[in-house]
Amino acid sequence: MTEQELLSLPDEAYMDAAQQEFFRELLLSQRAELQERISGEFQVMREFEPSSDPSDLGTVEEQRQWQLRLLEREKKLLDKIDEALERISRAEYGWCKETGEPIGLRRLLLRPTATLSIEAKERHMRES
Template identity: 30%
Template sequence: MAEQPSRALSASDEAALRDLLAAERAAAVTRIGVLTRAWDDIVASSSLVAVDDEHDPEGATIAFERAHVQALLDQARSQLADLDLALERLGRGRYGTCERCGQPIALERLRARPAATTCVHCTRPRR
């Protein structure tokens, strides 16, 4: 079933989506702060002891924790960048328009994924 394109965003929908984007952005900034502190703690604690990641049983755990936190931090930074771009598109009047086909992105999709740049139809694999 194909997604039905939504009409242009109403002023109230635009305001609600701006608030949603701002809330998601604030959450991403908070997550980046928490993860950065966790990363710093891991690095600081591992610098106090001579840990051989390859041969020390604790080393593998520390390496995993460091890699895990780094992956989460990268993901949060990417999400923040996507949200900033969405806010920029909103300010330019381009928010809610599919970057591939130029059709409106359904309001339901924007509520679920506020930083979405494509409509549901364009996200599906092509055959």
């Protein structure tokens, strides 16, 4: 199923088996891409040979810290993808965890790991 086909389905089809399978495949694809990026970053970090030039050490350490922050952020996204896949297996995916209302297909296409509807997310942001 394509995104266009997904969006053309009637409202009554929201989170039926076909839609859940669409998002499961999307999440699995994103998960594989993310794991590949993480693996690549770790490989670059392992292969890096630091220079003995003291002026380069500061730059090298700054780059290493940046890579570690990036890996940490990607690991968090990987966890969110795994949580979304778990929600699909429990037939809870696509529903706002706060209100129980549909999150919406367009929002899920933009952010497949979303757990809140736009209204609930905006409310959380106002309260923060």
